Structures are given as C-alpha cells and as structure tokens.
Amino acid sequence: xxxxxxxxxxxxxxxxxxxxxxxxxxxxxxxxxxxxxxxxxxxxxxxxxxxxxxxxxxxxxxxxxxxxxxxxxxxxxxxxxxxxxxxxxxxxxxxxxxxxxxxxxxxxxxxxxxxxxxxxxxxxxxxxxxxxxxxxxxxxxxxxxxxxxxxxxxxxxxxxxxxxxxxxxxxxxxxxxxxxxxxxxxxxxxxxxxxxxxxxxxxxxxxxxxxxxxxxxxxxxxxxxxxxxxxxxxxxxxxxxxxxxxxxxxxxxxxxxxxxxxxxxxxxxxxxxxxxxxxxxxxxxxxxxxxxxxxxxxxxxxxxxxxxxxxxxxxxxxxxxxxxxxxxxxxxxxx
Ligand code: AHG
Numbered sequence: 001x002x003x004x005x006x007x008x009x010x011x012x013x014x015x016x017x018x019x020x021x022x023x024x025x026x027x028x029x030x031x032x033x034x035x036x037x038x039x040x041x042x043x044x045x046x047x048x049x050x051x052x053x054x055x056x057x058x059x060x061x062x063x064x065x066x067x068x069x070x071x072x073x074x075x076x077x078x079x080x081x082x083x084x085x086x087x088x089x090x091x092x093x094x095x096x097x098x099x100x101x102x103x104x105x106x107x108x109x110x111x112x113x114x115x116x117x118x119x120x121x122x123x124x125x126x127x128x129x130x131x132x133x134x135x136x137x138x139x140x141x142x143x144x145x146x147x148x149x150x151x152x153x154x155x156x157x158x159x160x161x162x163x164x165x166x167x168x169x170x171x172x173x174x175x176x177x178x179x180x181x182x183x184x185x186x187x188x189x190x191x192x193x194x195x196x197x198x199x200x201x202x203x204x205x206x207x208x209x210x211x212x213x214x215x216x217x218x219x220x221x222x223x224x225x226x227x228x229x230x231x232x233x234x235x236x237x238x239x240x241x242x243x244x245x246x247x248x249x250x251x252x253x254x255x256x257x258x259x260x261x262x263x264x265x266x267x268x269x270x271x272x273x274x275x276x277x278x279x280x281x282x283x284x285x286x287x288x289x290x291x292x293x294x295x296x297x298x299x300x301x302x303x304x305x306x307x308x309x310x311x312x313x314x315x316x317x318x319x320x321x322x323x324x325x326x327x328x329x330x331x332x333x334x335x
Pocket of ligand 1: 125214
C-alpha cells in the first residue's frame with residue numbers, strides 16, 4: 001500500500017529545510033527535533049497535572065513507586081537529558097538553574113550549538129488548567145570546537161540566534177519555531193505522536209485589536225505607559241478603539257494569541273522594577289526573534305530587544321512586542 005497523505009511531520013519539514021542549503025550539516029535541524037522530543041515527554045506529564053494529587057504529591061512516591069516531581073523540574077530534566085544525548089549540543093542554560101551546564105564529553109566538546117530554555121513558562125497557571133509552554137533558543141557557539149563551552153556562548157545577543165521558538169501546551173499542543181527563513185507551526189497529532197505542519201509561514205498582522213498587559217500593576221506604571229493604556233481604552237470607532245484586553249499571565253499563551261490574531265503584549269518597566277520582570281535570554285530574545293521573523297517588532301521601549309548585549313544569564317528587560325503598528329504606537333507614548 002502507498003498511503004497518500006497531506007501530513008508533514010516536524011522531522012520531514014526540518015530535513016526539507018536543510019536540503020535548501022547544499023552545505024548544511026543538518027545539525028540545527030536535529031536539535032529542533034530533539035527539542036520536539038523533549039517537549040512531547042513534557043506534554044505527556046502536563047496532561048497528567050490534575051492527577052498529581054491522586055497519584056502522590058511532590059516529594060512522595062506514586063502508586064508505581066516513581067518519585068513525583070514538580071512539573072517545572074520535570075520539564076527541565078527532560079530537556080537536559082535529551083539535549084545531553086543530542087547530536088550537536090555543547091551545553092544548555094535554563095531559567096530553572098543558576099548557571100549554564102557545559103556537556104564535557106569529547107563528542108559534546110566538538111558540538112556547534114548551545115541551547116537556552118525556559119522549561120515551563122507560566123507554571124503558576126498549571127493549577128488552573130490554563131495554557132503553559134516551553135520557550136527555547138539556539139545559538140552557534142563562539143568558543144572554539146574541541147573545548148567545553150563557556151558563559152560567552154550563552155551571553156550572545158538575540159541578533160545572533162540561529163533558531164528560536166516555543167511549545168504551547170494548550171487545547172492542542174503546538175510547536176512554533178522561527179529561523180531566518182520564517183516561522184512555522186506544528187500541531188501534535190496524538191494518534192501518531194508527531195508534530196505535524198499545521199501553520200506554515202506564520203505572519204503577525206501589522207495591526208491588531210488586542211492589548212495584553214497585567215493592568216493590575218497600573219499604579220506602578222510610568223505616565224507614558226498609563227497614557228498608552230488610556231489610548232487603548234479610548235472610544236474612537238474610526239481608529240478601531242477601544243481595543244480588547246486579554247491577559248493570560250503565561251507569556252507563551254499571550255504571545256501565541258498575539259502572533260495568530262495580531263495585537264501587542266507588554267511587560268513594562270515600572271516604578272518598582274526598572275527592568276520589568278521577563279528574562280532577556282529565556283523569554284524576550286526568543287520571542288522577539290520569532291516575532292520579527294513573522295513581521296512584528298520586539299522592543300525594550302528604548303531599543304530593539306535583539307540588539308541588547310546580555311551581561312548576565314538571568315538579566316531582565318522590559319518588553320513591548322507584537323504587531324508592528326501597535327508596538328510603534330506604544331513606543332511613541334513611552335519613549
Ligand atoms: P511564572 O513562570 O513564574 O508563572 O511566570 C510567568 C511569566 C510570564 O510567562 C508571564 O507573562 C508573566 O510572568 C506574568 O507575570 P505577572 O503575574 O506579574 O503578570
């Protein structure tokens with residue numbers, strides 16, 4: 001039998017992309033597929049989240065005698081163990097850990113890439129069964145092959161990213177990733193356990209109708225930010241306002257909606273937090289790389305996020321990201 005099918009799996013897609021470049025080794029594609037594998041393992045555990053209390057609490061053993069783990073630690077371990085065995089990953093840095101991890105076996109010392117990730121972003125949403133996600137970034141290392149990777153490899157600006165993206169564990173599980181070639185989305189087909197191309201060549205509309213921000217923090221916002229919120233809420237039918245407000249409190253979910261429907265997502269600096277809340281290397285750079293590849297913008301309020309020179313792994317920056325026209329308008333208010 002020769003089954004006719006329209007499905008293209010993540011593996012098939014990344015191999016096709018590699019073939020566009022005669023000199024490509026396929027190692028970057030292999031890392032993307034490994035991240036896909038780790039996220040399928042995480043997804044399996046996320047789907048059981050509501051059962052944790054039934055099967056045993058964190059620190060206990062469940063009925064199978066396995067130790068229960070907090071989901072974000074489980075996700076971190078899953079990514080580290082898959083990437084350690086990956087064909088071309090020299091080391092990782094995770095939002096869960098203070099420091100990066102260099103893989104020091106001979107094979108990994110000769111590997112070209114490093115991976116950064118937030119293993120389970122929005123994990124405070126687990127208890128309420130709202131969408132959460134994994135965010136990842138892939139850089140080519142700058143230290144010489146044959147040595148262990150160092151912090152320098154992880155402190156590269158976002159404009160050096162080779163690929164970045166996220167997996168959203170939502171009403172369906174999707175991987176969305178960007179390279180300089182564009183942004184593509186893959187939905188997990190549970191019956192075959194594969195991510196399949198479902199959203200080719202994703203673009204973020206230049207103008208949307210939704211603004212997304214934790215408005216409960218308004219009392220701490222600077223005047224420019226408050227004025228932009230007034231602008232969003234203003235009754236101006238000709239210009240399509242007021243905009244709708246949506247905020248899940250899980251960056252992956254808020255960004256996924258912003259990418260698909262257009263809009264703006266903001267986590268600003270405020271009077272108490274000069275750099276906002278979100279992390280440059282684990283959240284803001286990968287999302288900005290993806291958003292720019294989809295035609296949108298990512299800014300700190302004063303500069304392009306991808307051009308910020310990172311000085312520490314867990315550095316925070318304010319972020320204004322999404323539809324080009326809406327981010328540009330917000331920047332007029334806050335600059
Ligand atoms: P956490 O992983 O600790 O739940 O943090 C989530 C992040 C990000 O995903 C989200 O956009 C933001 O924090 C929400 O923060 P606020 O609760 O302050 O709005």
